[in-house]
Structure formats: C-alpha cells, structure tokens
Amino acid sequence: MEERPVLWAPAVQISSTRHFRQEHPVTTTTATAVRTGQAAARATGLNKVYGEGETRVVALDNVSVVFPQGEYTAIMGPSGSGKSTLMHCMAGLDTVSSGSSLIGDTELVGLKDKQLTKLRRDHIGFVFQTFNLLPTLTALENITLPMDIAGRKVDKEWLDRVVDTVGLSGRLSHRPSQLSGGQQQRVACARALASKPDIIFADEPTGNLDSRSGAEILSFLRNSVRELGQTVVMVTHDPVAASYADRVVFLADGRIVDELTGPTADSVLDRMRRFDAKGRTS
Numbered sequence: 001m002e003e004r005p006v007l008w009a010p011a012v013q014i015s016s017t018r019h020f021r022q023e024h025p026v027t028t029t030t031a032t033a034v035r036t037g038q039a040a041a042r043a044t045g046l047n048k049v050y051g052e053g054e055t056r057v058v059a060l061d062n063v064s065v066v067f068p069q070g071e072y073t074a075i076m077g078p079s080g081s082g083k084s085t086l087m088h089c090m091a092g093l094d095t096v097s098s099g100s101s102l103i104g105d106t107e108l109v110g111l112k113d114k115q116l117t118k119l120r121r122d123h124i125g126f127v128f129q130t131f132n133l134l135p136t137l138t139a140l141e142n143i144t145l146p147m148d149i150a151g152r153k154v155d156k157e158w159l160d161r162v163v164d165t166v167g168l169s170g171r172l173s174h175r176p177s178q179l180s181g182g183q184q185q186r187v188a189c190a191r192a193l194a195s196k197p198d199i200i201f202a203d204e205p206t207g208n209l210d211s212r213s214g215a216e217i218l219s220f221l222r223n224s225v226r227e228l229g230q231t232v233v234m235v236t237h238d239p240v241a242a243s244y245a246d247r248v249v250f251l252a253d254g255r256i257v258d259e260l261t262g263p264t265a266d267s268v269l270d271r272m273r274r275f276d277a278k279g280r281t282s
C-alpha cells in the first residue's frame with residue numbers, strides 16, 4: 001500500500017476565523033457542571049492491524065483513551081494517523097485486533113453483529129461528513145427514522161427541543177434536496193440527538209460545509225454538550241473546529257501522543273506545528 005505523507009490540513013485559516021473559545025469561555029456552570037466523572041466510552045490497549053506481510057499496517061498501536069460523559073472531545077492528527085480507525089473501532093463500526101473498547105459498561109469486543117447493531121442503534125449517534133440522509137424522506141422523517149426502525153416511541157417534548165435547538169422548525173417538511181448543506185447537516189445532528197444516545201461520534205462533520213455553516217454546526221454540537229448534557233467525540237483536521245471542544249486528543253502513527261484541555265485554535269495549531277517539526281527531525 002502506498003505510504004501516505006504526514007500532512008496537517010487545517011481546513012480554515014485561523015487569521016480569518018473567529019476564535020470560539022476566546023468569545024465563549026467554558027465556565028464551571030456550563031460544560032463542567034454536567035460532567036459526572038463517568039466514561040461514556042473507554043478504550044484500553046486498543047490495537048488494529050490491517051493486512052499482513054508487506055501490506056501490514058498498524059493503524060492503532062496500544063491506544064488507551066476515555067471519553068467522559070458530558071464532554072466534547074476532538075480527535076486530531078496527521079492524515080493516516082488512525083483517527084477514523086479509532087472512531088470506527090470505538091463506535092462498533094469496525095472490529096479491533098486486540099484490546100478492550102466499552103460504550104458505557106458494555107464491552108464491544110466479542111459482540112455479534114446483531115448485538116453491535118442494537119448497541120449502535122440504542123446508544124450511539126452518528127454524524128458523517130456526507131450527511132447520510134434519505135432523499136425521499138422529509139427532514140422530520142429523517143430525524144425520527146432510527147427510532148421508527150427501532151420501534152421506539154418518539155419523545156415529542158425532547159424532539160421539539162432538539163428541532164428548536166438546531167433551528168429547523170420551519171423546514172421539517174422539506175426533503176434533503178430542498179435544504180442547504182448546512183441545513184442537511186443540522187438534520188443529521190438532530191437525528192443523532194433525537195434518540196438521546198450515550199455518545200455522538202462525528203467524523204469531520206464540517207468537512208463539506210462553508211465556514212459559516214460549519215460554525216453553526218460546531219456551535220450546535222457545543223450547545224448540545226452544554227445545554228443537553230450530550231457527550232460528543234469529533235474527528236477533525238481543523239484547529240478552529242477543535243477549539244469548540246473541551247479537550248483535544250492528538251494521534252500520530254496510531255498512538256495518542258498528546259492532549260490539550262480548553263483548546264483555542266492558536267494553541268491547537270501550535271501543538272500541531274510542534275509535531276510537524278518533530279516529525280521532520282526524527
């Protein structure tokens with residue numbers, strides 16, 4: 001397999017973008033108040049190896065990490081460092097080679113496909129770069145689809161609150177093709193939140209959005225943590241996006257190499273530059 005170059009790819013220039021944390025500092029009455037000290041997800045000694053022989057790639061190398069309840073964590077790292085693999089393994093979308101991965105108290109390793117499907121459906125929300133909405137359904141039908149499939153009753157009061165928070169009240173009868181990219185991603189966020197999952201995994205949620213729509217989605221995810229007590233884990237290349245999180249975990253070569261709490265776009269960029277410099281001298 002072709003070796004990928006180690007490149008950082010900030011999607012937004014810092015100088016032209018407002019710094020979220022400087023304008024909205026996290027206070028003890030907001031994000032920290034909803035933290036319970038419990039882990040929403042936890043990985044211990046996680047290893048993931050793809051292929052064998054000459055094509056063998058160690059994507060995750062003894063990774064241990066905790067995502068506490070009510071916290072917003074960003075995962076950053078150069079291309080090919082294992083961010084998506086970590087997220088997929090911890091969300092039960094991919095199997096691990098060895099180690100342990102829990103959602104709440106449930107060990108994912110060893111679960112059968114059916115059990116994994118149920119765990120994902122009942123406990124995990126997903127937001128992908130490519131929205132993943134069904135084109136024939138309205139926004140509202142897309143939002144309630146996972147609960148409809150699971151045969152679960154929709155909590156109307158909660159749904160109203162979620163729809164209100166994402167600012168979709170006037171657009172619920174629209175189909176995805178009648179919505180902008182930012183609005184479609186808001187539908188995807190509402191869908192992820194509607195079933196009150198234990199954790200939301202967001203994979204580059206702003207990767208396909210212009211910076212204004214991206215900022216809206218990031219504020220929304222931030223507010224879902226602050227106001228609704230949601231746990232969010234987000235993979236991103238963008239230091240500005242990472243600055244919305246409570247904590248940034250840095251991966252390189254399949255290992256966790258650093259972590260930053262209370263990040264600003266500048267402090268994230270600074271950390272990334274240091275890794276780049278190290279990579280060039282080692």
Ligand SMILES: Nc1ncnc2c1ncn2[C@@H]1O[C@H](COP(=O)(O)OP(=O)(O)OP(=O)(O)O)[C@@H](O)[C@H]1O
Nearest residue numbers: 050051057059077078079080081082083084085086
């Ligand atoms: N299905 C696969 N088969 C073989 N190798 C894979 C597979 N998926 C990922 N890899 C390899 O595992 C390593 C980690 O990949 P991963 O996609 O997790 O990195 P990433 O940090 O998310 O990268 P990017 O930022 O470019 O999306 C890379 O070397 C990649 O080539």
